[in-house]
Amino acid sequence: MSDAARAIDGAALGATTAASVPRARVRREAATYASPYVAGVGIGLVLLLSFVLMGRGLGASGAFSSVVTAAVDAAAPSHAAGNAYYARYLGDGTVSPLRDWLVFEIIGVVIGGLASAVLAGRARWTTERGPRITNRRRLVNAFVGGAAMGLGARLARGCTSGLGLTGGATLSVGSWLFVLAAFAGAYAAAPFLRRAWR
Amino acid sequence: MAPFYEFGRFGDGTSLIVAILLGVAFGWFLERGGMGNARKLAGQFYFTDLSVLKLMFSAILTAMLGLFWLSWAGLLDLSRVYVPETFIVPQVAGGVVFGAGFAMGGLCPGTSCVAAATGRQDGLALVGGLLAGVFVYGEAFPLIQSFVDATARGAWTLPQALGLSYGTVVGMIVAAALGAFAGAEWLERRAERPAEPREAFQ
Numbered sequence: 001m002s003d004a005a006r007a008i009d010g011a012a013l014g015a016t017t018a019a020s021v022p023r024a025r026v027r028r029e030a031a032t033y034a035s036p037y038v039a040g041v042g043i044g045l046v047l048l049l050s051f052v053l054m055g056r057g058l059g060a061s062g063a064f065s066s067v068v069t070a071a072v073d074a075a076a077p078s079h080a081a082g083n084a085y086y087a088r089y090l091g092d093g094t095v096s097p098l099r100d101w102l103v104f105e106i107i108g109v110v111i112g113g114l115a116s117a118v119l120a121g122r123a124r125w126t127t128e129r130g131p132r133i134t135n136r137r138r139l140v141n142a143f144v145g146g147a148a149m150g151l152g153a154r155l156a157r158g159c160t161s162g163l164g165l166t167g168g169a170t171l172s173v174g175s176w177l178f179v180l181a182a183f184a185g186a187y188a189a190a191p192f193l194r195r196a197w198r
Numbered sequence: 199m200a201p202f203y204e205f206g207r208f209g210d211g212t213s214l215i216v217a218i219l220l221g222v223a224f225g226w227f228l229e230r231g232g233m234g235n236a237r238k239l240a241g242q243f244y245f246t247d248l249s250v251l252k253l254m255f256s257a258i259l260t261a262m263l264g265l266f267w268l269s270w271a272g273l274l275d276l277s278r279v280y281v282p283e284t285f286i287v288p289q290v291a292g293g294v295v296f297g298a299g300f301a302m303g304g305l306c307p308g309t310s311c312v313a314a315a316t317g318r319q320d321g322l323a324l325v326g327g328l329l330a331g332v333f334v335y336g337e338a339f340p341l342i343q344s345f346v347d348a349t350a351r352g353a354w355t356l357p358q359a360l361g362l363s364y365g366t367v368v369g370m371i372v373a374a375a376l377g378a379f380a381g382a383e384w385l386e387r388r389a390e391r392p393a394e395p396r397e398a399f400q
Contacts, residue, residue: 055280065336068333108224110225144303145324154332156288168254173359174289197237
């Protein structure tokens with residue numbers, strides 16, 4: 001960890017208060033994270049570099065489309081070719097849908113995320129959940145929530161990365177509408193999910 | 199002149215190496231900011247930890263101002279930078295569904311990859327859910343294609359929509375972000391206070 005990161009961690013640690021025992025555990029772990037402003041500026045610079053080098057921004061959900069298309073194509077090639085959505089990712093069929101810019105970018109995300117977590121001592125086999133639900137319930141929620149996000153992201157043609165960050169920085173109208181709608185949907189659903197998190 | 203790939207300064211193979219390197223940096227900063235932790239992200243929706251808002255807005259401001267200044271200095275051709283296309287109705291509808299899933303799952307597609315990579319089983323389950331959701335969408339596509347392609351507006355930007363200059367809109371977003379940061383800090387200070395009696399009975 002750099003001196004700057006240590007200073008940020010120290011400042012964050014000083015600002016925490018231990019309200020109860022489980023809280024204190026949560027807060028102490030959270031305090032080791034970098035400031036969201038610092039991490040955000042870092043991601044902004046990566047995004048800017050992507051615009052400068054490639055002329056395109058970062059993304060995430062598109063990589064999932066490529067993976068699903070590759071799987072459907074492997075299992076049922078004629079079915080995939082007959083579907084206009086998969087066909088777009090298959091192209092002329094000479095190149096695998098996995099040879100895609102976003103798939104490579106997401107491989108990088110996995111490597112970078114793991115490297116950061118290992119160096120910070122945060123990589124471990126566990127389940128992050130609220131204090132009042134079981135691990136099993138949390139995994140079901142994660143799967144169902146993920147499925148809803150997969151559907152929503154494809155309907156909108158992007159997610160919090162491709163629309164939120166990339167479209168946000170390029171001032172795309174649809175991207176800003178998506179972000180506002182996503183926060184509205186999340187805040188509308190949150191009261192019903194309180195037991196899962198609080 | 200940037201963007202370099204667009205002007206043929208490097209080829210397709212190199213672009214995939216660039217993709218991995220940019221992804222590594224993206225994943226690194228997501229994890230540093232705590233975005234691989236679903237509990238931390240979920241705090242956004244209960245006003246206890248607004249890191250998601252702060253991180254997203256900081257990233258958007260940085261890249262937006264960088265694009266603005268580089269194009270103003272004549273170093274980058276903005277017309278060669280991809281702007282996500284607008285489809286008003288499917289993007290608002292998809293956003294609401296996505297947001298509800300975000301509150302339930304606690305991670306978004308990019309952060310779920312970080313969570314899964316760092317050993318979070320909930321991250322892995324969410325990745326599985328995403329693949330299932332995309333598969334359902336793909337299978338349903340022939341039925342919903344007319345809805346998905348409705349209200350197309352192309353590469354439509356806020357300056358065009360609002361009839362304002364690029365610089366004015368950039369300034370407005372900077373002001374909105376600074377206001378959002380101040381609001382987020384205030385909400386987090388409020389959440390630090392001891393629980394009020396009303397909450398004790400929940």
